[in-house]
Amino acid sequence: MILQEMPITKADGTPGLLAQNKLGVKVQTEFPNLVEHIEKYRNNQVVISALYRDYSFLASAYLLEPCHHEYQRTSRTTYGLARDLLPENIAVPIAKVAELAGFMPFMEYAGSYALANWKRLDPSKPVEYGNLALIRAFENGLDRESSEAGFVLVHVDMVRSSGPLVAGAWNAVEAVERGEEERLEECLREMLEAIQKINACMENMWNKSKPRDYGSFRTFIFGITKQSMFPRGVIYEGVSSSTSPTRQSFRGESGANDSIIPLLDIFLDIPYPHTPLTDILLDFRKYRPGNHREFLEWMHRKQETVGMRKMAMKGRGTAELWLRLADQVREFRWRHWCFTREYVLKESRHPVATGGSPIVNVSFLAPCLLSWFRVWDSCRSHLPMQ
Numbered sequence: 001m002i003l004q005e006m007p008i009t010k011a012d013g014t015p016g017l018l019a020q021n022k023l024g025v026k027v028q029t030e031f032p033n034l035v036e037h038i039e040k041y042r043n044n045q046v047v048i049s050a051l052y053r054d055y056s057f058l059a060s061a062y063l064l065e066p067c068h069h070e071y072q073r074t075s076r077t078t079y080g081l082a083r084d085l086l087p088e089n090i091a092v093p094i095a096k097v098a099e100l101a102g103f104m105p106f107m108e109y110a111g112s113y114a115l116a117n118w119k120r121l122d123p124s125k126p127v128e129y130g131n132l133a134l135i136r137a138f139e140n141g142l143d144r145e146s147s148e149a150g151f152v153l154v155h156v157d158m159v160r161s162s163g164p165l166v167a168g169a170w171n172a173v174e175a176v177e178r179g180e181e182e183r184l185e186e187c188l189r190e191m192l193e194a195i196q197k198i199n200a201c202m203e204n205m206w207n208k209s210k211p212r213d214y215g216s217f218r219t220f221i222f223g224i225t226k227q228s229m230f231p232r233g234v235i236y237e238g239v240s241s242s243t244s245p246t247r248q249s250f251r252g253e254s255g256a257n258d259s260i261i262p263l264l265d266i267f268l269d270i271p272y273p274h275t276p277l278t279d280i281l282l283d284f285r286k287y288r289p290g291n292h293r294e295f296l297e298w299m300h301r302k303q304e305t306v307g308m309r310k311m312a313m314k315g316r317g318t319a320e321l322w323l324r325l326a327d328q329v330r331e332f333r334w335r336h337w338c339f340t341r342e343y344v345l346k347e348s349r350h351p352v353a354t355g356g357s358p359i360v361n362v363s364f365l366a367p368c369l370l371s372w373f374r375v376w377d378s379c380r381s382h383l384p385m386q
C-alpha cells in the first residue's frame with residue numbers, strides 16, 4: 001500500500017518513496033482514484049476518520065516532497081517551492097472524506113497527524129505512553145523511539161489526561177449555576193490536578209523528541225496559508241468550491257488547534273489583547289473538530305452569562321485554586337515558549353510556523369500574565385498572608 005511505501009524510513013528500516021523522491025511519479029502514474037468506494041462508508045465514522053487521516057498524509061507528502069529534497073540539498077536553508085496541483089486521484093477523495101468527517105480537506109492536528117494517529121501496541125493493555133505507537137509517519141515515526149513518534153505521542157499522552165479537566169470544567173459551571181460553593185471547590189481541584197498532570201506529560205517532550213531531529217519531519221506538516229512554498233495556493237484538480245477555479249489555501253496543523261489551553265483560557269476568562277497574532281489564534285479555531293468547537297463556544301457563553309470567576313473570587317479556597325489554575329496556564333506557556341526557542345528558533349531560519357503564524361520573539365504569555373495580575377488583585381484579600 002502506498003502509505004506503507006511512503007515514509008523516508010519505512011517500518012522495516014529501508015528507504016521509502018519520499019527518500020528516493022519517487023512519491024510524485026507513483027501518485028501520477030499508478031495510484032487510482034478510489035472516490036466511488038467512499039460512499040458506502042458514509043455512515044461508518046471509524047472508516048471515514050481513518051480515510052481522512054490517510055488521504056491527508058498522502059496529500060501533504062505529495063505536495064511537500066520537493067521541499068524535503070530542497071531542504072536537504074541546501075543544508076536546511078530553504079524549502080523552495082512545493083507542488084501546486086493536487087491531482088484528481090487525491091483531491092477528489094480527500095474533499096469527499098473531509099466533508100463527511102467535518103474537517104478541512106488538508107492535514108489537521110486532531111483529525112490526522114496527532115490525535116487520530118495512534119494505536120495500542122497491545123489492545124488488551126491501557127492507553128498509556130509505553131503502549132502507544134503511531135499509525136502513519138512521514139520520516140521515521142514508525143520506529144516508536146524516533147523523535148517523530150515522540151513528538152506526536154507526547155501530545156497524545158497530554159490529551160489522554162484531559163478527561164478530568166473537561167469534566168471538572170463542565171461540573172464547575174453547574175455548581176456555579178446552583179450556587180454550590182463547596183462543589184465548585186471540588187471541581188476546581190479536579191481541574192488543577194488534571195492540568196498539573198498534563199504539564200508533567202509535556203515535560204517529557206525533551207526526552208522523547210530531540211530539537212535537532214524536528215526539522216526533518218516538520219517539512220511535511222506545513223500548511224499552505226502564508227507559506228513561501230505555496231505562493232499561489234494549491235489547485236485541487238476536479239474539485240469545485242466556492243473559490244473554484246481559484247487556488248485553495250489551508251492553515252497547517254499546529255498545537256494551536258488543541259483544545260486544552262483554549263478551554264482554560266476561556267474558563268479562567270484570560271483576556272486576549274487584540275493583536276494580529278491573537279487574530280490568527282482565533283482563526284485556528286476553524287481547524288478543530290466540530291464537537292470541540294461547540295464545547296468551547298458553550299463554555300464561552302457560560303463564562304459571559306454565569307460568571308464562574310465572580311463566584312470563585314468570593315471564597316478563599318476557590319480563589320486560591322483559580323489562581324493556581326492560572327499559574328498552570330502560565331507554566332504551560334513558559335515551557336511551550338522554551339520548546340519554540342529550542343526546536344524552531346535555534347533550528348530553522350524559515351520565518352513562518354507550520355500553522356502560518358509569523359515566528360516572533362514573544363510567546364503568548366502576555367495575556368496570561370495580565371489575567372494573573374487581575375485575578376491576584378481580586379482575590380488577594382482571601383489569601384493566607386493577608
Ligand code: HEM
Binds near residue numbers: 257344
Ligand atoms: C517541540 C514541541 C512544540 C513546538 C516546537 C511547538 C511550536 C509551536 C509554534 C511555532 C506555534 C505557533 C503557531 C503556528 O503553528 O503557527 C505553536 C502554537 C501552539 N502550540 Fe505548540 N509546539 C510544541 C508543542 C506543543 C504541545 C505539546 C502543545 C500541547 C497541546 C502545544 C500547544 C500549542 C498551543 C495551544 C498553541 C497556540 C499558542 C498559545 O495558545 O499559546 N504545543 N506551537
Ligand SMILES: N[C@@H](CC(=O)c1ccccc1NC=O)C(=O)O
Binds near residue numbers: 254255256344353
Ligand atoms: N507550529 C509548530 C508545529 C506544531 O505546533 C505542531 C504541529 C503538529 C502537531 C502538533 C504541534 N504542536 C505544537 O504546537 C511549528 O511551526 O513547528
